[in-house]
Every structure is written in structure tokens, then in C-alpha cells.
Amino acid sequence: MGRVEAGRFAAGLPVVCHVDKETRMAIARNHTATHLLHHALRQVLSEHAKQSGSHVSAERLRFDFANPTELGADRLRQIEDMVNSKVLDDEPVTSTRMSLSEAREAGAIALFGETYGDIVRVMSIGDYSRELCGGTHCERTGQIGLFRITRESSVAGGVRRIEAVTGLGVLERLRHREEQIARLCRTLNTQDEDLLRRSAELLDDIRSLQKQLQQERQRAARRAASGGLLDGAEQIGRARLVLATMEGGPAELRSAADVLRRDNERLVCLLASTEQGKVALVAGVSDDLVSAGLSARTLVGEAAAIVGGGGGGRDDLAQAGGPEVARLEDAFERARQIVRQKLGE
Numbered sequence: 124m125g126r127v128e129a130g131r132f133a134a135g136l137p138v139v140c141h142v143d144k145e146t147r148m149a150i151a152r153n154h155t156a157t158h159l160l161h162h163a164l165r166q167v168l169s170e171h172a173k174q175s176g177s178h179v180s181a182e183r184l185r186f187d188f189a190n191p192t193e194l195g196a197d198r199l200r201q202i203e204d205m206v207n208s209k210v211l212d213d214e215p216v217t218s219t220r221m222s223l224s225e226a227r228e229a230g231a232i233a234l235f236g237e238t239y240g241d242i243v244r245v246m247s248i249g250d251y252s253r254e255l256c257g258g259t260h261c262e263r264t265g266q267i268g269l270f271r272i273t274r275e276s277s278v279a280g281g282v283r284r285i286e287a288v289t290g291l292g293v294l295e296r297l298r299h300r301e302e303q304i305a306r307l308c309r310t311l312n313t314q315d316e317d318l319l320r321r322s323a324e325l326l327d328d329i330r331s332l333q334k335q336l337q338q339e340r341q342r343a344a345r346r347a348a349s350g351g352l353l354d355g356a357e358q359i360g361r362a363r364l365v366l367a368t369m370e371g372g373p374a375e376l377r378s379a380a381d382v383l384r385r386d387n388e389r390l391v392c393l394l395a396s397t398e399q400g401k402v403a404l405v406a407g408v409s410d411d412l413v414s415a416g417l418s419a420r421t422l423v424g425e426a427a428a429i430v431g432g433g434g435g436g437r438d439d440l441a442q443a444g445g446p447e448v449a450r451l452e453d454a455f456e457r458a459r460q461i462v463r464q465k466l467g468e
């Protein structure tokens with residue numbers, strides 16, 4: 124097909140054609156490699172690996188064949204090695220014209236569903252590959268240079284696809300990969316040999332930062348919640364006392380009490396929750412009040428005694444529990460008395 128750009132074109136005019144040698148050789152490399160691939164697939168997978176489609180261009184080759192499952196890295200490597208060993212053997216690639224029946228007798232692979240004339244062209248590589256083919260080929264397998272599978276995928280049920288490159292296509296791919304690695308190294312500010320270690324480090328950093336962020340968000344949420352608790356604080360002398368019932372178990376009480384005692388000066392709190400017929404109690408005391416002689420352990424112990432239980436902990440944060448839910452208000456009152464005795468002015 125062509126387009127007349129100037130002058131005129133008519134039947135009977137002499138025409139000079141030029142073949143683009145580089146493009147044609149690139150196509151020939153991919154086509155001869157396709158025959159080697161077909162042969163290798165039949166060796167590695169078995170004769171059921173029949174060609175069901177193929178596309179050859181100057182850039183790449185694509186080969187579809189019957190196989191029920193994914194090939195997997197091991198078999199792909201085996202196929203790739205087999206093709207490359209045939210390339211290195213530098214076997215002659217020859218074409219012969221013969222009758223279709225002679226070709227069948229010689230064991231040439233014909234495509235199911237294709238119609239062939241009486242005289243066919245058989246492409247042979249060494250003594251192992253013989254296919255009916257009209258395409259353009261290398262003269263020897265060594266001209267392929269190198270064969271590299273780039274992708275294996277599924278096209279339909281029971282049909283797999285292999286894509287590959289040869290010759291300069293392999294070189295181009297290699298350069299592209301090396302350029303990508305070099306860019307990665309620049310981005311991560313490291314050398315090739317440290318790339319894996321460096322990216323593992325970065326992933327670790329990201330994980331630990333995400334964890335910190337999550338903790339910080341939880342802390343902020345607790346802070347917001349403790350702000351509400353402070354609204355109900357009672358002033359006793361120069362200190363503030365928070366007596367509150369809240370949702371949650373001992374862990375939630377402990378973290379709320381801890382936030383209150385850390386974020387505020389001259390603060391004492393006794394937080395309670397009632398779950399499954401039991402009272403959980405946590406007392407928190409800011410450091411300055413601990414220094415003034417107030418102990419969370421004493422406070423929670425006295426309060427717990429009122430609800431029929433006990434507990435323990437440190438002077439700044441202590442925890443207890445007891446079974447008598449109905450006496451919780453009395454326990455709060457006991458705590459109020461203790462704080463007044465210690466700090467009331």
C-alpha cells in the first residue's frame with residue numbers, strides 16, 4: 124500500500140523498492156525466535172502447547188498457546204534458557220519448498236484452520252524445528268543475539284501468552300532497567316548494592332511513623348475526651364479534683380487518668396466505670412501533688428475498700444476494683460474527704 128505524494132502512478136510503471144534493513148532484521152530476529160519458542164514450549168510443556176496466535180513486530184514478539192495453567196518462574200526460565208542455547212548454537216535456518224503431503228510426512232507443524240496451497244514453504248532450524256511458514260527469518264539462529272521473556276499472562280481460558288524481545292530489544296530493555304535503578308538510587312540517595320537494604324529501612328521507618336501517628340491521634344482523642352472530664356472538676360484549695368464515671372474498661376480509665384494527670388498541674392482524679400456488675404477505679408495525681416504528699420495508690424485503695432475490693436499501683440497512677448456498684452457514690456465521697464484532708468486550705 125502506498126500514497127502518491129507527487130506525480131502520478133499507474134499500472135505498468137517501473138517501481139524501485141527499498142527494504143528497511145534494520146527493521147526487517149529486527150522482525151526476522153523476533154520471527155525466528157518465535158519458532159524457537161514454539162519448539163521450547165513443546166519440549167517443556169508437551170505437544171499440547173499448540174500455537175493459537177502469534178504477532179511479530181520489529182519491537183517484540185507475542186505467542187499464544189494452549190496450556191491450562193500459569194507457567195511459573197521456573198518453567199519460564201527453562202524455556203528462555205532453551206531458546207538462548209539454540210541461539211548460541213548458531214544453527215542454520217533454511218527454507219524449502221515442497222508439496223503439502225511431503226511437508227506433513229517430514230513432520231512440519233502446520234496451523235490448524237489455515238488453508239495451504241499445494242506447494243508450501245517449510246522453515247527448518249537445525250533438525251528439531253520444522254514449521255510451515257511464509258515469514259521473514261534470520262539465516263542463522265546466532266543473529267537473534269539474545270532472547271528475553273518479558274511477560275507471561277492469560278488471554279482466555281486455557282490459553283496463555285508469552286511476550287518477549289530479542290537482539291537490540293534486549294539491550295534497550297536492559298538500558299531502561301539500569302536507568303530506572305540509577306534513578307531509584309538517586310532518589311533514595313544510595314548505591315545499587317544498598318538499594319534493597321535502603322528500601323527495607325525506609326519501609327520500616329514508614330511503619331514506625333504510621334504507628335507513632337496512630338498513637339498520637341489516639342492521644343489527641345483522649346485529650347479531647349479528658350477536656351470534657353475537666354469541665355466537671357471541683358476546686359479543693361488550690362487543686363482540682365475530677366470524680367467521674369465513664370465508658371470503657373480499666374485500660375480506657377488508665378489512659379484517660381494518665382492524660383489528665385500529665386496535661387494538668389495540681390490535678391487529682393478518680394475515674395470509675397461499671398461493667399458486668401463490677402466497679403473499676405483508676406486514680407491519677409499530677410507530679411506536683413504527688414510531691415505535696417497525695418498518693419494515687421492510697422486514694423484508690425480507700426475508694427476500693429468502700430466498694431468491697433482493693434488494688435494498687437504507683438503514687439501517680441493506681442488502679443483498683445470492687446463488686447459493690449451501688450456504693451460508687453460513697454467511694455467518690457471518701458476520695459473527696461481524703462483530698463480535702465491533704466490539700467484543703
Ligand SMILES: [Zn+2]
Nearest residue numbers: 154256257258
Ligand atoms: Zn513463522
